[in-house]
Amino acid sequence: xAEIAAVEETFKRLQSHRGVLGVLVVxxxxxxxxxxxDNETTVAYAALVSGFTVKARRAVxxxxxxxxxxxxxxxxxxxxxxxxxxxxRGEYALVVVQDPAAE
Amino acid sequence: MPAAPPxxxxxxxxxxxxxVLSVAASAGSGAPSTASVGVATTPLQLxxxxxxxxxxxxxxxxxxxxxxxxxxxxxxVQRQSGGGVATAAAxxxxxxxxxxxxxxxxxxALELAPPALLQRWGGSGAGGGWGGEEPAAALxxxxxAFPEAAAAASARAGKHGASGRATSAPKPLVxxxxxxxxxxxxxxxxxxxxxxxxxxxxPGALASWNLARGAxxxxxxxxxxxxxxxxxxxAFHPTEPALLAGGSFNGELLLWDLGRERELDAQAAKSDxxxxxxHREPVTALAWHFSPAEARRAGSSGGRGHLLLSLGADGRxxxxxxxxxxxxxxxxxxxxxxPQPSLHSAATLPAGGTCLAIAGxxxxxxxxxxxxxxxxxGAxxxxxxxxxxxxxLRCHLGDPGEDAAAGPQQRTTAAxxxxxxSSxxxxxxxxxxxxxxxxxYERAAGAVTGVAASPFLAQAVLASGAxxxxxxxxxxxxxxxxRVHAPGGAARGVEWSPSAxxxxxxxxxxxxxxxxxxxxxxxAGPRAxxxxxLLAPAATLQAGSAAAAGRAACAFNRAAPPLLATASGxxxxxxxxxxxxxxxxxxxxxxxxxxxxxxxx
Numbered sequence: 244x245a246e247i248a249a250v251e252e253t254f255k256r257l258q259s260h261r262g263v264l265g266v267l268v269v270x271x272x273x274x275x276x277x278x279x280x281d282n283e284t285t286v287a288y289a290a291l292v293s294g295f296t297v298k299a300r301r302a303v304x305x306x307x308x309x310x311x312x313x314x315x316x317x318x319x320x321x322x323x324x325x326x327x328x329x330x331x332r333g334e335y336a337l338v339v340v341q342d343p344a345a346e
Numbered sequence: 347m348p349a350a351p352p353x354x355x356x357x358x359x360x361x362x363x364x365x366v367l368s369v370a371a372s373a374g375s376g377a378p379s380t381a382s383v384g385v386a387t388t389p390l391q392l393x394x395x396x397x398x399x400x401x402x403x404x405x406x407x408x409x410x411x412x413x414x415x416x417x418x419x420x421x422x423v424q425r426q427s428g429g430g431v432a433t434a435a436a437x438x439x440x441x442x443x444x445x446x447x448x449x450x451x452x453x454x455a456l457e458l459a460p461p462a463l464l465q466r467w468g469g470s471g472a473g474g475g476w477g478g479e480e481p482a483a484a485l486x487x488x489x490x491a492f493p494e495a496a497a498a499a500s501a502r503a504g505k506h507g508a509s510g511r512a513t514s515a516p517k518p519l520v521x522x523x524x525x526x527x528x529x530x531x532x533x534x535x536x537x538x539x540x541x542x543x544x545x546x547x548x549p550g551a552l553a554s555w556n557l558a559r560g561a562x563x564x565x566x567x568x569x570x571x572x573x574x575x576x577x578x579x580x581a582f583h584p585t586e587p588a589l590l591a592g593g594s595f596n597g598e599l600l601l602w603d604l605g606r607e608r609e610l611d612a613q614a615a616k617s618d619x620x621x622x623x624x625h626r627e628p629v630t631a632l633a634w635h636f637s638p639a640e641a642r643r644a645g646s647s648g649g650r651g652h653l654l655l656s657l658g659a660d661g662r663x664x665x666x667x668x669x670x671x672x673x674x675x676x677x678x679x680x681x682x683x684x685p686q687p688s689l690h691s692a693a694t695l696p697a698g699g700t701c702l703a704i705a706g707x708x709x710x711x712x713x714x715x716x717x718x719x720x721x722x723x724g725a726x727x728x729x730x731x732x733x734x735x736x737x738x739l740r741c742h743l744g745d746p747g748e749d750a751a752a753g754p755q756q757r758t759t760a761a762x763x764x765x766x767x768s769s770x771x772x773x774x775x776x777x778x779x780x781x782x783x784x785x786x787y788e789r790a791a792g793a794v795t796g797v798a799a800s801p802f803l804a805q806a807v808l809a810s811g812a813x814x815x816x817x818x819x820x821x822x823x824x825x826x827x828x829r830v831h832a833p834g835g836a837a838r839g840v841e842w843s844p845s846a847x848x849x850x851x852x853x854x855x856x857x858x859x860x861x862x863x864x865x866x867x868x869x870a871g872p873r874a875x876x877x878x879x880l881l882a883p884a885a886t887l888q889a890g891s892a893a894a895a896g897r898a899a900c901a902f903n904r905a906a907p908p909l910l911a912t913a914s915g916x917x918x919x920x921x922x923x924x925x926x927x928x929x930x931x932x933x934x935x936x937x938x939x940x941x942x943x944x945x946x947x
Contacts, residue, residue, distance in 0.1 A: 246442035253449040260456045268441060276441065314455065325455050327448040335444040337452055 254279065257339055264322070264340045269293045271334025280340075288324075292338050296328050482924065483861075483885055483910070489918040491537060491553035491567050492518065519551060519576070521890075521899055521913035525590070527582040530905025531558040532568075532604070535918050536592055538576030540897055546595040550576035554590075554604055557920065569604060571612055581632040583669065584652060589614075591654055591668060593629025599656055599666065601673050615673035617666075623676050623776035625658030631702035632656050633729075635743075640667070653677070655704070655743070657731060661696035663781065665743070678744060681778040684737050684785040694780075697733040701839070703797045704729045705804035705821065728821065729781070730807050732794025738809050740821065741781035786824045790815060796839030802847040802937040806944045810837035816852055816862075820944045827944050830881045834858055838897045845907030847936040849927050853889070853898035857914040861885040861927055864943060865936075887921055890914030 257266045258279055267278035267285055275289035300312040315326035323343055328336035519537035526533055534554040539546075553567035576595040583589035588605035599617035606612050617624055634652045641651025654668040661683070664676035683694035705728045729741045790811025800806035805821040814836050817826035834854035843849035848864040860883035889898035889912035896915050903909035908928035910921045 246439050249442045250445055253445045257449065257452060257456070260453070263456070268445070276438075314451065316455070325452060327452050327455070329444055329448055333440045333444055335441065335448075337445065337448045339452055339456065341456070 250277070260341075262341045262343050264342050266340075267338045269336045269338060276335075288338060288340070292324060292326055293336060296326050296336055300328065300330060483887055483921040483927075484924075485919055486909070486922050487555075487557060487918075487920040489533070489535075489553075489555050489567070489920070490916065491535060491551065491570060491918075492916065493566055518916045520896060520915050521918060522576070522578050523580040524899050524901035524911050524913050524918065525580050525582045526901055526903045526905070526909075526911065527587045527590070528585050528905065529587045530903045530909070532556050532582075532587065533901075533903075533911050533918070533920065534580055534582065534590055534604075535913060536577035536580035537916070538578055538595060542576065542595060546576045548576060549574060550594065552577060552580065552590070552592055552602065555918075569612065571602060573600065578628045579630060579632045579656075581634060581654075584634050584636070586669070589669070589671060591632050591634075591656075593625075593632050593656055593658075595628045597625030597627055597629060597658060597660070599625075599629060599632075599654075599668075599673060601668055601671060603671055614671040615668070617673050618675065621675055623664065623679055625656065625660055625662055625664065627659035627698070630657050630659050630698075630700050633702050633704055634669075635665075635704050635729075644669070655702065655729070657699040657702040659698040659700070659734070661698050661733075662778065663699065663702070663729075663731065663741070663743070676776060679776040679778045680741070680743065680781040682731060682733065682739060682741070682782060683780045684733070684735075684739055684782055697735055697737060697739070699731050700734055700793050700795060701732040701797045702729060703799045703807070705799040705807070728783070728804075730797045730799060730809075730821075732790075732797045732809055734793045736789040736792055736794060736811065737785055738787040738789070738794055738797065738807075738817075738819070739782045740784035740787075742783045743781055744779070784824075787819055788817060788824060788826055790817070792836065795837055796841070796853070798840050798842050798850065800842045800847065800940065801844055802842075803940050803944065806842075806940055808840045808842065808850055810840040810852055812836040816840060818864075818944060828864075828881070830862065832860060833883075834860075839899060841900060841902060843907065843927070844902050844904045845928055847940045849884075851900050851902075851910065853900050853912075855897050857889050857896055857898055859887045859889045859898050859900045859910075859912045859914075861887070861923070863927065864940065884927060885924075887912055887919075888914075890917035890919065 254266055254277070257263060265278065265280040265284070265288075267275050267280060267288060269289045269292065270276050271293075273290050273293035275285045278285040278289075280288065295317075296312070296315060299315055303310050303312045311330065312328060315324075315328065317324040317326075321342065323341045325339045325341065326336055327338075328334075517539070520539060521535045522538040522540065523536040524533065525536075532554055534552060537551040537553065539548070550573045552569075552571045552573065554569045556568045559568070573592070573594060575598065577592050577600075578595050579593035581591050583591070588603050590602045590604060592600040592602065594600065596619075598619055600613060601615040602612050603614040604612060606614075633655045635655050636651050637653050638651070640653055644650035650669045652669045654666040656664050656666065658664075661681055663680040663682060665678040665680075666673060666676050682697045682699055684697050685694055729743050731739045731741055733739060787809075790809065790813050792812030794809050795812055796808075796810040798808045799821075800808075807819045807821055809817050809819065810832070811817070814832050814834075816830040816832055816837055818828040818830075819826050830852075832852050832854060834856040836855045837852050838855050839853040841851050843851070846863075849861060850864075851859055851861050853859050862881055863884040864881070887910075889900065890896075891914075898912060898914040900910060900912045903911065908923045908925075910923055912919050912921065
């Protein structure tokens with residue numbers, strides 16, 4: 244139960260940040276295991292972002308085999324997608340979508 | 347993935363195509379190319395299969411959702427009210443540990459780029475969202491004064507007579523000046539040439555478009571008035587919508603009343619070509635200036651309080667009483683003389699004027715929403731003149747109170763010249779005074795091509811030089827507060843926005859008009875950006891057709907500030923500026939920021 248509380252608390256802190264539209268955690272198979280988005284958006288983000296993250300990681304590792312992708316920031320005209328992946332243990336990735344135009 | 351493979355790993359199985367082709371070629375030594383056609387389709391199908399990453403992921407998502415949470419719908423369409431996708435996984439200690447590790451990093455990342463900062467990265471900021479591009483300026487009209495000439499120019503085969511009189515000129519005329527009338531409905535363009543050697547014997551023209559009539563008929567001008575000589579300047583009267591002054595290459599001043607129907611009648615007046623008090627070289631700039639004394643003299647009738655100032659390349663600055671539609675001899679005359687550093691200290695030479703601006707927003711109607719500077723500020727009523735030699739001059743044009751006090755001599759001169767001009771004589775003697783009060787501003791390396799005084803702050807003076815540098819001066823400071831190096835070579839003119847205090851435009855010699863927004867520079871503190879050159883254009887507009895890109899000209903519509911007219915070559919374009927650059931609302935605050943930016947150190 245303590246773990247659940249910790250997860251909830253982290254999500255709340257991220258979610259309460261100004262401009263944050265949603266938070267989700269994706270596992271190594273591209274499946275969202277936790278999300279604050281609605282189902283459709285969650286599925287789309289989980290599939291697309293995890294695929295992108297794997298490719299980005301492959302690029303990093305091909306440039307230098309000892310290197311590792313730590314963080315990914317995708318800025319688009321409307322949003323910013325921030326991805327904090329973790330490949331060593333469990334292969335989860337934390338994804339935060341932000342709308343910086345929001346006050 | 348323990349170690350990198352020796353060969354770069356290419357994804358999606360692309361190279362199979364090449365391999366199979368080579369096999370087909372070697373196998374089918376006797377058979378022609380039918381085998382290779384059959385092979386080529388196979389890799390295409392393979393790629394389709396590989397492209398379905400998204401569907402595969404969806405399927406995986408459904409499978410896991412149905413496998414992990416027993417409560418979730420197995421069909422994959424999960425309608426969970428709690429917002430989570432797989433709540434059963436929330437108790438996963440692995441997830442909690444992961445979030446404990448990664449969560450702080452994500453919070454740091456969020457702190458690292460607060461929205462305001464992102465907005466600044468995105469662009470010039472004001473209201474355009476963070477996404478970078480402002481909504482671009484919208485092109486409303488493309489206007490051609492000589493549509494048939496433009497068509498003929500594109501297909502010119504030496505048969506000039508065939509397509510009518512407009513092609514009688516060997517080269518198409520280009521726009522030399524643009525001006526909007528006081529209602530903001532009519533745009534006029536003066537047509538002439540920029541590079542004329544010697545005497546100008548070719549006809550020019552003045553074209554006007556009434557844009558309020560709708561876009562349908564806007565391509566061809568409503569009025570097209572031919573002149574004997576190339577026009578070099580034009581300026582609408584600031585309050586009388588139909589009254590338009592023009593200056594020609596041979597120094598003549600013309601006055602049109604566009605309200606008159608017939609072309610012959612439209613020309614209301616013309617300066618005396620033989621009088622002594624006239625320009626002997628091209629008229630380079632025209633400006634209407636409101637004079638309180640003149641208004642008193644003329645009584646309360648309409649726009650009679652405005653005097654017409656004309657600047658010539660001969661260094662003369664003449665003041666005309668033209669508001670009534672008549673153009674007698676000038677009532678005052680000046681000759682620009684600035685000290686030459688190379689000559690004896692007392693010697694001065696006349697300096698050819700190229701551009702003129704009057705501080706205090708002379709072109710606005712009196713009583714408009716304009717705060718005139720305090721009387722002692724040194725900028726009120728001052729005229730700024732750029733010269734061919736690169737000097738920027740602050741001139742005092744004898745305010746009318748002083749004029750009255752100057753004694754009977756001046757007044758009788760004016761009266762005599764007026765009567766002499768009416769009788770057709772050339773006797774009008776005019777004393778040419780030197781109006782220069784300050785000539786020590788930092789010089790441009792080349793001619794000063796444009797000067798503009800801010801309508802919001804009389805002390806803020808912009809000058810553009812043929813060296814491509816835009817300089818922002820405080821009227822009392824000799825060193826520029828800000829230097830902006832415009833891309834595209836020599837700058838050909840500069841103008842402040844009439845509505846947004848921090849916005850100005852610069853015309854390039856490459857056919858582009860660039861809009862600048864001083865917001866970033868103003869935010870950085872008063873003296874910080876003086877090293878300058880870092881201000882990038884907020885928008886770049888192609889002023890005319892790309893085929894005939896040349897020296898650009900532009901004019902803001904003062905009645906409807908989002909409208910900007912630009913011209914390059916023979917084509918005139920009318921743009922609607924995006925809200926951030928038109929900025930009708932943010933006047934007072936932005937004016938204060940401009941004041942802070944140009945304040946003296």
